[in-house]
Amino acid sequence: SEERSLNFLEEIIEEDIRNGKNGGRILTRFPPEPNGYLHIGHAKSICLNFGIAKKYNGKTNLRFDDTNPTTEDVEYVDSIREDIKWLGFEWDKELYSSNYFDQLYDFALNLIRMGLAYVDDSTAEEIASAKGTPTEPGKPTPNRSRSIEENVQLFEDMKAGKYPDGAKVLRAKIDLASPNMHLRDPLMYRIKHAHHHRTGDKWCIYPMYDFAHGQSDAIEQITHSICTLEFIPHRPLYEWFIQQLNVFPSRQYEFARLNMNYTVMSKRKLLQLVNENYVTGWDDPRMPTISGLRRRGYTPLSIRNFSERIGVARRENLIDLSLLEFCIREDLNKSAWRRMAVLDPVKLIISNYPKDQIEVMDGENNPEVEGGDGSRPIPFSSELWIERDDFMEEPTKKYFRLGPGLMVRLKNAYIIQCDSFVKDDTGRVSEIYCTYIPESKSGSDTSGIHVKGTIHWVSVAGAKTAEIRLYDRLFRVEDPSNEEGDFKEYINPDSLSVIKNAFIEPDLENAEPGFGYQFIRKGYFSLDIDSSPDHLVFNRTVTLKDTWAK
Numbered sequence: 001s002e003e004r005s006l007n008f009l010e011e012i013i014e015e016d017i018r019n020g021k022n023g024g025r026i027l028t029r030f031p032p033e034p035n036g037y038l039h040i041g042h043a044k045s046i047c048l049n050f051g052i053a054k055k056y057n058g059k060t061n062l063r064f065d066d067t068n069p070t071t072e073d074v075e076y077v078d079s080i081r082e083d084i085k086w087l088g089f090e091w092d093k094e095l096y097s098s099n100y101f102d103q104l105y106d107f108a109l110n111l112i113r114m115g116l117a118y119v120d121d122s123t124a125e126e127i128a129s130a131k132g133t134p135t136e137p138g139k140p141t142p143n144r145s146r147s148i149e150e151n152v153q154l155f156e157d158m159k160a161g162k163y164p165d166g167a168k169v170l171r172a173k174i175d176l177a178s179p180n181m182h183l184r185d186p187l188m189y190r191i192k193h194a195h196h197h198r199t200g201d202k203w204c205i206y207p208m209y210d211f212a213h214g215q216s217d218a219i220e221q222i223t224h225s226i227c228t229l230e231f232i233p234h235r236p237l238y239e240w241f242i243q244q245l246n247v248f249p250s251r252q253y254e255f256a257r258l259n260m261n262y263t264v265m266s267k268r269k270l271l272q273l274v275n276e277n278y279v280t281g282w283d284d285p286r287m288p289t290i291s292g293l294r295r296r297g298y299t300p301l302s303i304r305n306f307s308e309r310i311g312v313a314r315r316e317n318l319i320d321l322s323l324l325e326f327c328i329r330e331d332l333n334k335s336a337w338r339r340m341a342v343l344d345p346v347k348l349i350i351s352n353y354p355k356d357q358i359e360v361m362d363g364e365n366n367p368e369v370e371g372g373d374g375s376r377p378i379p380f381s382s383e384l385w386i387e388r389d390d391f392m393e394e395p396t397k398k399y400f401r402l403g404p405g406l407m408v409r410l411k412n413a414y415i416i417q418c419d420s421f422v423k424d425d426t427g428r429v430s431e432i433y434c435t436y437i438p439e440s441k442s443g444s445d446t447s448g449i450h451v452k453g454t455i456h457w458v459s460v461a462g463a464k465t466a467e468i469r470l471y472d473r474l475f476r477v478e479d480p481s482n483e484e485g486d487f488k489e490y491i492n493p494d495s496l497s498v499i500k501n502a503f504i505e506p507d508l509e510n511a512e513p514g515f516g517y518q519f520i521r522k523g524y525f526s527l528d529i530d531s532s533p534d535h536l537v538f539n540r541t542v543t544l545k546d547t548w549a550k
């Protein structure tokens, strides 16, 4: 919102604009690696990068950070595009780090020619052990003193495919005694004979993140390269490459990644949940992925509001899942159409209502909207479904719903009084008999009767059946990644419960995915993509915060 104070990134940007830096131009980028679907943490980064650029008349590039061919796939590229658009953002250019492979190769050759990079034949283990420890300086490997000519030749041979995977690497020649381990001659290139989803078999050497990322920022002339806190120690290296190559001086800024309780937020872990069938896919409504949240019924606005509300922190924290739920409730309360659905039905018979008569009630779509946002017809008849727990055989004192002798209002219809009930062989209540008060119709009630409770219902004649999926948190502990053992041991076995035969009012056959409904007193729901006209399926997006007075 406009009133909140500036976050630290906005302060930096406003200062840069005041100083005329880059002519006041703001260009950010969102740089996903296409090795999985985006999650709510990425949504935070998207809202931040796109939001801040928009605020200052800047632009944002979408750059696929596709330097690791073995884990990447076009399926992920497509899903990432879709998710960003769905969140409501438009990128300026769509780019790929792999677009820059030629340029990056030339940059690397330049560094070799300046004596600032060398080909090392040491194994990964040898390199690691020669690096020393944070308190002990590293030692040069035998190849560190190779001549420039030899390095140029070897690097060209690496590119030409003369060596197998792992036989050689290209390293920056910086400082083996640096207290910052990232400056102890970091890897720039590795050999990987792998097919790339965009460059095919052209390359068998691929740049490392630290070399590719900053140089891609510089090539695109990104002004503010925003990343998460774990990249703070990489920043000196980011700046070293830019200085040595004398390229556009992009600047890196770090903020705290979003962590949320009762879930995991790493693509590697989410991929395990998918591959090992703990969930039905990346878009399972229990997943913290953008596609999962969308399928569950989250709206783009609710996610943008969530991102705004959590702000931009400079210290790691764990955000409460309930804040995300608060944001979707807040949005759906304003926008969702109200409908009636009975999840645990018992039959109610109105003895004094003409059998076979169907009366059409008018129910406004949303009382939160001026004028009700239109209305829909609701059939009413002598036989209704109501919730089993809206009836008590022996009502307690403060029970304002149905029980022998008690009166209640049927939402959008009449006041009824309970006369009797019958049970089946198993002792369960099977039918509830009532009489209705003809003068008590909602909207034209002249009965003078005041009742404390209102319950929802669905007419047996006209009712549709639906499968309803209710969700709980995916994990039973707050921070599964920080527990002992495998994070999957902490999965909540009851994260999904399915109601096979709920009754819903007939207008819901017009529901479409992506549109939120409030099933009154039951929560917010939306149509699942598994749904078909013959088999309606709804997801509960979130429960109502305040259930009605019991």
Ligand code: ATP
Binding pocket: 030, 031, 032, 033, 034, 040, 041, 042, 044, 045, 065, 226, 227, 228, 256, 257, 258, 259, 265, 266, 267, 268
């Ligand atoms: P993960 O660790 O979940 O696999 P990643 O960082 O490897 O994520 P990328 O595709 O590299 O995933 O991320 C793209 C952008 O999104 C990066 O700029 C990254 O910093 C940001 N990002 C990723 N996870 C989060 C998060 N939890 N909170 C905020 N930003 C994030």
Ligand code: MG
Binding pocket: 033
């Ligand atoms: Mg990454």
Ligand code: MG
Binding pocket: 267, 268
């Ligand atoms: Mg990752």
